[in-house]
Amino acid sequence: MPRLKNHKSLPPPGRRIQLVRVFTKAAVASRTQARQYILDGRVTVNGVVVNHILHWVDVDRDDIRFDGQSIKPIEQKTYIVVHKPAGYITTRSDSENRPTVYDLLPAFETWLFPVGRLDMDSEGLLLLTNDGALGNWLKEPEHNISKRYKVLLDRPMLEKHRKQLEQGIFLKIFTTKPCRIRRIGPDPEGYWMSIILSEGKNRQVRRMMEAVGYTVIRLIRTHIGPLALNELPAGQWRALSSREVEELQEMRRDFMKNRPPQDAILIHLRGRTKSV
Structure with a gap:
């Protein structure tokens, strides 16, 4: 099977995203897992093996496959909060087989990532979503959430x-x-x-x-921010109400209105998830 040469392409106008993000948006795998799948040669775009993790794709036109199976992003946004008990880690899987917050959740149709982390011994409110723009914005320290x-x-x-x-x-x-x-x-x-x-x-x-x-x-x-743990029992989760989602979106819109345009790009480039 032919292979594409390694290259770092720039995203032209349109619905184009990096290939690793297709996996998270399609609820197939995390970004870390997707990178490995790509490096292993298990991913094709329009019949050609792609082995470069910075490759861009057109989600409307390109035929993207993993192990021969077609994958497409899921567009519906999901927002949930979970009351993380002590003893759980905030990752999808763990090499030491420790319990993770995902063990507390049902199988959602889309990949949900944690907006910030709590360390294993900490408890309380944890937000998960597939809304990358909002989630990354909430994690940025400079936004003073x-x-x-x-x-x-x-x-x-x-x-x-x-x-x-x-x-x-x-x-x-x-x-x-x-x-x-x-x-x-x-x-x-x-x-x-x-x-x-x-x-x-x-x-x-x-x-x-x-x-x-x-x-x-x-x-x-x-x-x-405006989200509260309230009486949510430990180990349980709930979906955010439409009002809660709108409050978070409004916070982001208000901030972006007053942000210098050249700095707005950094929202998607910075901000590693930390534990407290």
């Missing part, structure tokens, strides 16, 4: 430490943005605090608390 957490500490937090954390604290290679912290109350297991961040770097909440001498016993994310 608020995230609220309930944090159970091993001892009461001193006022000087609370003020220090609110003003921003240096964590090895970066300084955290200002945040809001308040006391909730004691618990038989420790002392609860509420913290609102506008960023979400890798294990940031835990690292912030450790930096001033506290141990995090439990960490629960309760809000992402």
